[in-house]
Structures are given as structure tokens and as C-alpha cells.
Amino acid sequence: MKLTVGMKAPSFVAESIEGCRVELAARRGRTLLLKFYRFATCPVCNWHMKAFIHDYRALEQLGLETIVFFHSPGEKVHRTHRHVAPFDIVGDPTRRIFTAFGVERSWAGMFSLSVWGTYVRAMAAGFGPGMLTADGGMDGLPADFIIDGDGRIAYGHYGSSYVDALDVPRVLAICRGLKAQPTPLHIAAGRVAAGQLSD
Numbered sequence: 001m002k003l004t005v006g007m008k009a010p011s012f013v014a015e016s017i018e019g020c021r022v023e024l025a026a027r028r029g030r031t032l033l034l035k036f037y038r039f040a041t042c043p044v045c046n047w048h049m050k051a052f053i054h055d056y057r058a059l060e061q062l063g064l065e066t067i068v069f070f071h072s073p074g075e076k077v078h079r080t081h082r083h084v085a086p087f088d089i090v091g092d093p094t095r096r097i098f099t100a101f102g103v104e105r106s107w108a109g110m111f112s113l114s115v116w117g118t119y120v121r122a123m124a125a126g127f128g129p130g131m132l133t134a135d136g137g138m139d140g141l142p143a144d145f146i147i148d149g150d151g152r153i154a155y156g157h158y159g160s161s162y163v164d165a166l167d168v169p170r171v172l173a174i175c176r177g178l179k180a181q182p183t184p185l186h187i188a189a190g191r192v193a194a195g196q197l198s199d
Contacts, residue, residue, distance in 0.1 A: 009034075036098055046080070048167065055169070
């Protein structure tokens with residue numbers, strides 16, 4: 001079931017790939033971005049993550065904290081991940097947290113020129129195809145959620161293809177849009193508005 005704006009975000013307790021406890025309830029009062037990628041060896045996910053980390057400083061300046069999820073075992077994500085990340089990364093091989101947030105699956109997610117174009121660019125950058133090491137299946141779609149300080153969904157994005165994950169410029173634009181809305185929700189240090197859940 002898709003989550004909608006204003007719903008309470010599902011609680012979870014997990015362990016990061018660095019062995020740290022990651023608990024949603026412990027971050028109450030802070031604004032969070034939860035990013036759900038696919039499996040650890042997904043080339044488009046790792047290509048996207050590289051760019052996300054490169055641009056992440058802009059989100060830090062906004063006061064936005066991030067938690068990233070992959071549906072692979074944490075140790076495999078740790079082995080595969082090449083870049084030092086300024087946020088927690090969590091392996092969720094049973095898809096427990098993915099399911100709680102309604103993250104979807106679809107084979108149709110691979111059939112677009114943007115998907116295959118990104119696959120080619122990712123592999124040219126040295127990321128392997130990952131087809132035979134897809135923990136939890138190849139058909140997972142990405143998703144992104146902004147959680148306000150009260151622990152509610154302020155914005156949700158369910159990807160329509162394997163490359164449809166929010167990058168830093170899109171997150172910044174969404175945050176600006178939230179601030180422009182008339183209905184306030186607690187976000188970051190001030191009060192901003194609830195956004196619209198994208199399909």
C-alpha cells in the first residue's frame with residue numbers, strides 16, 4: 001500500500017552497514033529523507049548514489065538527514081559501496097522496511113530509453129551489470145520519502161522506472177515547494193507545507 005502525505009511513517013529499527021543502530025523514533029524532531037534503492041550491485045543505483053553523495057552538501061546545509069536502504073545484506077552493500085557516505089546506509093535483505101513503506105516492484109521499470117542509457121553510462125564508469133547478483137529480485141523500484149519532525153510523511157515519491165530516484169536538485173526543489181504550500185507541517189527548523197505524493 002502506498003503511503004500518502006500526512007500518514008505516520010512506519011517505525012523501524014535496523015543496523016547500518018557500519019554497525020550502528022538506525023531507529024526512526026530516535027530521530028523525532030528532525031527532518032529526514034529516506035531513499036530506497038534496489039540491490040547492492042545495481043549499476044544504476046550505484047551510479048545515482050555517486051552523484052547524490054557528490055552533491056549532498058546542499059542537503060546538509062538545509063538540515064536534512066538521510067538514510068539510504070538497499071534490499072541486499074548489509075555486508076554485501078558494504079563490500080560493493082565505493083564512496084564514503086555522509087549518511088547511514090542500511091541493508092534490508094528481507095525487504096521488511098521496503099514493504100512497510102509500500103515500495104513497489106515492476107518488471108516494466110526496466111523498459112525505457114533512460115534506464116538503458118543510464119545502464120550504459122554506469123557500466124562505462126566501471127559499475128558492473130549486477131544482473132546475476134540481484135538480492136531480493138531485479139524488479140524493485142526506487143522510492144523516496146521526506147519525513148517531518150513529527151514523524152509523518154511530508155512528501156513521497158514512488159519511482160516509475162529503475163532510474164527514477166530523486167537526486168539532490170529535485171529534493172531541493174521539493175523542499176522549496178513544501179515551504180510554498182499553505183498547509184503547514186513541522187519540517188527542519190521552521191514550519192513548511194505538506195507536498196503532493198507523486199505517482
